[in-house]
Amino acid sequence: MSMVAEHAKWPKENDIIFSLSERAQAAEKELGKDKVINATIGALMDDNGKLIAMKTVYDQLKNLPNEEISAYASIGGQPAYQEAVKKVCFKGNDPEGYIRVVASPGGSGAIKLAMYNYTNENDVVLVSDWYWSPYGIIGEETKRGVENYALFDESGNFNIDSYSEKFTEILNRQGRIFTIINSPGNNPTGYSLSDEDWDKVLDLAKEAAKDKDKKIVFLVDVAYIDFVRDDDASRKFFKKFGNLPSNILTIVAFSMSKGFTAYGMRMGAAIGISSDEDITEEFYYSLMHSCRANWSNCNRGAMAVLSEIVADDKKYEEYEKEKNSYKDMLLVRANAFVEGAKECGLEILPYRDGFFTSIPCDNPMKACEELAKENLYLVPLKMGLRFAVCAVEESKCKKAPAIIKEVLDRI
Ligand SMILES: Cc1ncc(COP(=O)(O)O)c(C=O)c1O
Incomplete structure (x- = not known):
């Protein structure tokens, strides 16, 4: 039964x-x-x-007044948290344009918010053949599927030909594409797209975006960005998302899980980036509607931990x-x-x-x-x-x- x-x-x-x-x-x-x-x-x-x-994270948590942990938070996240997220994520490499941040339970919550709000029922999202399986699970919960491109070519480089082929096929079929790129420090491979790889991906998108009826959404999953060889060099690619055509939207899925060893605190954010202010406003209010519909607001204490650490240079x-x-x-x-x-x-x-x-x-x-x-x-x-x-x-x-x-x- x-x-x-x-x-x-x-x-x-x-x-x-x-x-x-x-x-x-x-x-x-x-x-x-x-x-x-x-x-x-x-x-x-x-x-x-x-x-x-x-220790620096949990000392901060334990130093918070009880009320700061206990109270409800704003649905989109506390303003200080939204600012702190941009600071630790971009580390000065903020793309030019309009940026809005919506708090989420971990990177998973950000992926869910983004995927749900930027795909239609029965759409597929484009992910690499080596991919974190929850992308598929998050999609199938609301009737979204995944299709794959080959992440590597025969020489072990990013397979732009395979990416390009699938990208074009799906975009022509659906009129819109939602593509997830998990870099740097891809799970499960450990691969990071180079700046040249990103240029190729974005050149393809810019060419496709000349058709103004097409809608292109990048979900950049940076769950492992705090564990890269070079903090600054690995963030330079964020700049490339500035000044893109308005029918390209970038959403960065930020997570405190790894970078702050805060796995169980369930705190992250979706960061929307566009050259068009209306698009980022729409992003903010659509995602907030989903927050309300799913979990209401997030972990205020975890938000305060990040905000307090970022606000104090010594900490x-x-x-x-x-x-x-x-x-x-x-x-x-x-x-x-x-x-x-x-x-x-x-x-x-x-x-x-x-x-x-x-x-x-x-x-x-x-x-x-x-x-x-x-x-x-x-x-x-x-x-x-x-x-x-x-x-x-x-x-x-x-x-x-x-x-x-x-x-x-x-x-
Ligand atoms: C590729 C990838 N993206 C996102 C996440 C999100 O994790 P969380 O929801 O804990 O922030 C993880 C965690 O394992 C991951 O491996």
Whole structure:
């Protein structure tokens, strides 16, 4: 028997990442942490496998007056938070034009707001073939599908030809396109578009936008932007979204989850950028309507944490110092994994930034099960395996590729 409405019938399955993570934790308990490599978790863990919660962030939270945590917030977010979001996201690389910010529960909330308000029922959104699966889940909840382009060409570069082909096909079919680009530090690959890649993407959009009946929306998912090699260089691309034709709208999905180790606080924002003020006003009020319809307002305490840190130069500096120490830790681990892969000849996708790296393979489910027998747990994707360098200490990152290579060669 079923009680749910037709649109709410979904397969009864648990999130595969969370169940693999539980199996890895059970193995750690049974065999000891040193015997198990748990590369399933999408959060920064210290070398002992404990979740990192930044001191500068949580000291600030605990210093807030109770009322500042307890009170309702404005639906679009507190004004100080909206300003703070622009500051930490763009770091001085603000695109020219009109910009409005709507608070959301995490980057996920921003993606939901953007996708719902800028696609019609039965539309598809364009994402790469290596993509974060919740994009599909967020879409299917309200009858939006996904179509893919190949992220990489044969030389491992951004595949502009594939992007261009799918972009044009969908835009001609639907008259509008909503395309998600998760960069820098793409989940699951660790790839970051270069400035030249962005130029090619935007040249294509500008050409298509000459037809004023066409509507083009970029959703730029920057969930991992605080874990890039070069903070400033990695933000230069934001400038490119300035002064675009008015039928191109850019929405940046900002998240406090990774950059502030605030995963459970559920705070983010959708940032709308346009050369046309009416378009950003429309963005603001359409998204606010959805906020009201879904969750009303967001976590006021989390907003205050960001606003207070950003408003005080000393606090911001201390936060940056702490965050950068974890960024350095992450890079050491990622380098160890890339080096280990090179040494044993394991093919991996080009890693640049962020929490993850991926290994292409034919039978990811089977590979995962076989690797679990070697006490190495990672996440199966459609086209390969995802290894979370954010959660695994350096020496394990170094030795994991050889274990993976041995299993992939054998199955
Ligand atoms: C690619 C990507 N986008 C967005 C998010 C949003 O996360 P949150 O909703 O916690 O901000 C995540 C989190 O894992 C992610 O991996």
